[in-house]
Amino acid sequence: MFTNHMTAIDNHYLDLPEDFYRTISPEPLPHAELLHSNRQLQQQLDKNFSDELLLKITSGNSPELQSVAQKYTGHQFGYYNPDLGDGRGLLLGQVYDSTGQSWDLHLKGSGQTPFSRRGDGRAVLRSAIREYLVGEALHHLGVPTSRCLSICHSPETVYREQPETRASYIRVAKTHIRFGHFEWLAQRQDKAGMQKLADYVIRHNYSHLQTMQGEERYQQLLSEIIEGTAQLMAKWQAVGFCHGVMNTDNMSVAAETFDFGPFAFMDDFKIHYICNHTDTQGRYAYSQQPNIGLWNCQVLAGAFEAIAGESIQQKVLDRYIETYNAHYHELMAAKFGIRDPQKLNKGFIADTLILLDQSALDFHYFFRLLNYFDSEEHEKFTGYLPDSKAWHKWLGQYAELMLDEEDPHSIRSRHNPQLVLRNYIAQEIIEEAQQGRHQMLADWMQYLQTPYQVPESLTEKLHRYMQPPPNNQKGFALSCSS
Numbered sequence: 001m002f003t004n005h006m007t008a009i010d011n012h013y014l015d016l017p018e019d020f021y022r023t024i025s026p027e028p029l030p031h032a033e034l035l036h037s038n039r040q041l042q043q044q045l046d047k048n049f050s051d052e053l054l055l056k057i058t059s060g061n062s063p064e065l066q067s068v069a070q071k072y073t074g075h076q077f078g079y080y081n082p083d084l085g086d087g088r089g090l091l092l093g094q095v096y097d098s099t100g101q102s103w104d105l106h107l108k109g110s111g112q113t114p115f116s117r118r119g120d121g122r123a124v125l126r127s128a129i130r131e132y133l134v135g136e137a138l139h140h141l142g143v144p145t146s147r148c149l150s151i152c153h154s155p156e157t158v159y160r161e162q163p164e165t166r167a168s169y170i171r172v173a174k175t176h177i178r179f180g181h182f183e184w185l186a187q188r189q190d191k192a193g194m195q196k197l198a199d200y201v202i203r204h205n206y207s208h209l210q211t212m213q214g215e216e217r218y219q220q221l222l223s224e225i226i227e228g229t230a231q232l233m234a235k236w237q238a239v240g241f242c243h244g245v246m247n248t249d250n251m252s253v254a255a256e257t258f259d260f261g262p263f264a265f266m267d268d269f270k271i272h273y274i275c276n277h278t279d280t281q282g283r284y285a286y287s288q289q290p291n292i293g294l295w296n297c298q299v300l301a302g303a304f305e306a307i308a309g310e311s312i313q314q315k316v317l318d319r320y321i322e323t324y325n326a327h328y329h330e331l332m333a334a335k336f337g338i339r340d341p342q343k344l345n346k347g348f349i350a351d352t353l354i355l356l357d358q359s360a361l362d363f364h365y366f367f368r369l370l371n372y373f374d375s376e377e378h379e380k381f382t383g384y385l386p387d388s389k390a391w392h393k394w395l396g397q398y399a400e401l402m403l404d405e406e407d408p409h410s411i412r413s414r415h416n417p418q419l420v421l422r423n424y425i426a427q428e429i430i431e432e433a434q435q436g437r438h439q440m441l442a443d444w445m446q447y448l449q450t451p452y453q454v455p456e457s458l459t460e461k462l463h464r465y466m467q468p469p470p471n472n473q474k475g476f477a478l479s480c481s482s
Contacts (some may be wrong), residue, residue: 027111
């Protein structure tokens with residue numbers, strides 16, 4: 001155990017069989033500096049890390065921690081890869097908050113491990129800042145996600161598409177157990193290992209299941225993982241978020257958004273938007289995310305057959321579909337300002353999205369402008385729409401939906417953000433940091449905490465970020481490079 005005044009880090013993953021991981025020390029960052037520490041996250045963890053301690057841990061200079069690289073496998077773009085594992089990150093251990101919830105601390109960009117394959121195991125400043133920001137963005141939008149505690153930078157050169165500088169950061173999540181962990185154990189027909197890992201997940205993340213026994217225990221675990229995943233997919237769709245790399249090894253059994261690659265929040269709405277330019281077939285396009293979530297859950301259910309029984313698979317997958325449909329419908333009704341989701345026809349949602357796509361309207365701006373629909377300034381909304389028969393028909397249908405609706409403004413305001421982490425914003429922050437200027441990163445870590453209601457004191461300063469971006473700043477497609 002590593003102890004320092006207000007905190008203690010202990011790695012309970014070491015309780016699992018030794019072949020589940022490799023014990024390895026991180027490769028320290030030379031001449032590292034601490035760019036930022038997430039004080040709000042520390043408060044939620046009920047911890048008080050000093051900057052000196054965070055610099056030491058985040059730069060990989062804490063050999064006293066028993067860090068491990070986890071072994072797992074997974075399906076990458078639909079193809080099974082048996083050679084996966086933590087290739088550029090190490091699980092440092094866990095801390096507990098005041099409720100007794102365990103939180104993993106995972107050091108990203110920590111150097112090579114036995115699972116690095118041909119990679120160098122390092123991270124670059126660009127990708128580190130992107131993950132640092134998006135965890136906060138999603139969290140404050142109400143989407144379950146991993147987050148980051150601190151970020152370090154080093155002048156050491158790392159080669160990707162071009163030379164970049166090195167970085168590392170501490171990722172915080174309820175667990176780092178992935179769907180791919182169970183795939184690995186199922187592939188080698190290790191039933192005892194499956195049970196040990198499932199019991200570990202129950203003990204630390206689904207403790208209410210500990211009194212259950214036998215197959216029923218694992219059936220319920222699988223069912224709750226799948227239900228949580230379905231809800232997560234619905235939330236992604238409702239906030240216009242594209243993950244970009246929904247491989248099974250990037251899916252958390254805690255149903256948190258996990259392992260960010262070339263993510264994006266939608267600009268102009270495109271049903272089949274692809275944010276990852278290496279995804280040439282569009283497997284992980286925005287429109288496909290709910291289906292891929294289901295596909296990944298099918299893979300997980302297949303792996304669970306050894307401990308949960310074959311008869312459970314169809315039942316839990318039906319639960320995914322029912323849960324996703326119900327939660328998505330509820331979230332979209334709220335975006336339209338409708339209190340009772342039963343009042344909203346599913347066809348109206350689909351028609352709206354089709355029109356947004358055809359008209360190339362900004363997804364977030366459209367829904368935020370809805371608040372002017374039933375106000376004296378309604379032209380701020382109607383003036384944004386194309387003058388077409390299709391939109392005139394839509395306006396009449398929406399007006400009927402709004403009849404007798406109480407306080408739609410309040411509902412819409414709580415579900416349609418004013419401020420979204422668009423890719424061009426993240427790029428501006430990255431470019432500032434690459435020039436040694438870190439204030440913009442610190443500022444945006446604050447701004448992202450109130451996406452649904454930007455404080456009046458900041459509205460003038462953030463005005464341009466609250467508008468649709470210019471054409472040359474829209475729809476960036478990124479690669480998986482880190």
